[in-house]
Amino acid sequence: MTRVPSQVAYAGAGRARDRSGGGLGASSTLRTPNPVTESVMTRRGWFLVVLNLLVPGSAQVLAGSRRLGRFALGATLILWALVVLAVVLAVTARGVLFTLVTNPIVLWVAQGLLIAYAVLWVILTLDTLRLVRFVRVRGAARPAIALFSVVALVLLTAGAGYGAVLAGVTRSTISSVFSAAPPEPPINGRYNVMLLGGDAGPDRDGLRPDSVSVVSVDDSTGSVAMFGLPRDLTNIPFSADSPMLATYPNGYGYDDTCNVDVCQLNSIYTEVTLKSPELYPNAVAEGSDPGIEAMRDAVEGALGIQIQYYVLIDMQGFEQLINALGGITIDVKERLPIGGDVDEDGNPITDAWLEPGVQHMDGNHALWYARSRHGTSDYDRMVRQREVQEAMLNQLDPANVLVHFESVAKAGADVVKTDIPQGTLGHFVDLALKAKGQAVNDIEFVPDLIDPSDPDYDFIHQKVAEAIAPPAATTGG
Numbered sequence: 001m002t003r004v005p006s007q008v009a010y011a012g013a014g015r016a017r018d019r020s021g022g023g024l025g026a027s028s029t030l031r032t033p034n035p036v037t038e039s040v041m042t043r044r045g046w047f048l049v050v051l052n053l054l055v056p057g058s059a060q061v062l063a064g065s066r067r068l069g070r071f072a073l074g075a076t077l078i079l080w081a082l083v084v085l086a087v088v089l090a091v092t093a094r095g096v097l098f099t100l101v102t103n104p105i106v107l108w109v110a111q112g113l114l115i116a117y118a119v120l121w122v123i124l125t126l127d128t129l130r131l132v133r134f135v136r137v138r139g140a141a142r143p144a145i146a147l148f149s150v151v152a153l154v155l156l157t158a159g160a161g162y163g164a165v166l167a168g169v170t171r172s173t174i175s176s177v178f179s180a181a182p183p184e185p186p187i188n189g190r191y192n193v194m195l196l197g198g199d200a201g202p203d204r205d206g207l208r209p210d211s212v213s214v215v216s217v218d219d220s221t222g223s224v225a226m227f228g229l230p231r232d233l234t235n236i237p238f239s240a241d242s243p244m245l246a247t248y249p250n251g252y253g254y255d256d257t258c259n260v261d262v263c264q265l266n267s268i269y270t271e272v273t274l275k276s277p278e279l280y281p282n283a284v285a286e287g288s289d290p291g292i293e294a295m296r297d298a299v300e301g302a303l304g305i306q307i308q309y310y311v312l313i314d315m316q317g318f319e320q321l322i323n324a325l326g327g328i329t330i331d332v333k334e335r336l337p338i339g340g341d342v343d344e345d346g347n348p349i350t351d352a353w354l355e356p357g358v359q360h361m362d363g364n365h366a367l368w369y370a371r372s373r374h375g376t377s378d379y380d381r382m383v384r385q386r387e388v389q390e391a392m393l394n395q396l397d398p399a400n401v402l403v404h405f406e407s408v409a410k411a412g413a414d415v416v417k418t419d420i421p422q423g424t425l426g427h428f429v430d431l432a433l434k435a436k437g438q439a440v441n442d443i444e445f446v447p448d449l450i451d452p453s454d455p456d457y458d459f460i461h462q463k464v465a466e467a468i469a470p471p472a473a474t475t476g477g
Contacts (some may be wrong), residue, residue, distance in 0.1 A: 222434025
């Protein structure tokens with residue numbers, strides 16, 4: 001048999017191309033192109049790399065290792081199915097979706113799958129480039145096909161890699177902030193969460209909650225009522241099962257009686273933490289501490305409701321969290337000094353001030369806005385602290401959090417302490433979405449509504465009961 005020189009074969013292929021107008025022959029496939037011309041191989045190359053992008057694994061099934069291609073197609077279909085399932089759950093069962101995406105085990109699995117798929121995509125792209133057979137592709141098209149493949153590879157694997165990083169950061173943050181305890185059921189159809197804004201400073205012995213409030217959320221509708229208590233509240237009654245009741249049967253601070261220098265609401269945390277932590281021996285094991293549990297008993301007694309969970313936000317850590325969010329915007333109503341030192345006449349010693357007007361503040365300035373005492377009352381500070389909280393919520397939009405996710409998560413883990421269980425997070429996120437757009441029934445128990453030095457707790461209980469009472473049933477006509 002006489003071997004046909006390769007030059008003659010290519011010449012014949014060229015003539016076949018000329019006769020067919022550059023198209024594939026009748027017996028040509030991606031696996032066995034015919035005729036093997038530059039025009040045919042260039043179109044084949046583009047087709048393979050686009051297939052690899054759109055349906056990873058399909059290029060191998062059609063032109064390479066069918067075994068690798070079938071495996072990759074199976075992985076791709078699984079990924080698509082998970083995405084479709086997430087979309088369906090987002091529309092029909094958000095609570096289930098949020099429960100899944102805040103579950104550490106699910107996040108472990110998601111992180112592993114994303115990393116594995118990114119590695120698979122690298123293998124598939126490199127194999128697809130091999131299948132292109134660049135030596136037979138038109139010269140001008142070679143760098144374009146290669147560049148397209150590399151850019152697609154970088155973008156898609158970077159996306160999968162970043163998703164894996166987010167899953168890992170989320171899992172770590174959830175595990176470090178939230179407890180593994182079983183969820184508590186709603187009480188009378190509501191979840192009541194105590195919010196403490198702690199302010200530990202170098203001039204203080206321990207932390208004192210300068211901001212004390214309760215968020216009460218209806219479990220079915222997501223409607224929210226908020227109750228603020230001043231830190232200088234006195235004669236505070238404790239809940240019926242509190243170990244503090246034996247020491248203070250008439251209320252904390254009654255007849256100016258307590259075990260620290262100032263007998264008011266926020267002193268309870270300090271007193272129990274420093275003087276009598278043994279009253280709450282199980283607090284630490286349950287994700288809390290004795291001071292927080294004493295505050296919970298006091299707030300329950302003051303408001304006349306049970307509190308399932310607490311959230312303690314350390315104002316000292318606010319600075320890094322606000323910086324992680326890119327700062328917050330505040331409308332400053334009056335000139336406030338930056339710094340806490342005063343002279344012998346009580347005037348602030350500082351050259352730096354927060355001037356009136358709308359300002360975008362970094363963490364340090366926002367912290368001083370919330371803390372500043374000069375020329376204002378504790379009730380003014382309560383209002384400013386609430387403004388800072390609301391400004392932070394405005395910055396917590398999904399796009400901003402996603403851009404700064406790692407720094408926000410790290411700062412949040414340093415700032416927030418809570419006993420909210422991990423298993424409740426999905427449901428709480430769903431409730432937050434229900435609450436969005438609804439008016440908040442916000443009651444601040446401050447003058448002139450009450451006298452903190454001589455509060456009427458029956459009146460406070462009545463106002464709380466009215467605020468959380470279910471809406472009256474309406475009858476059809």
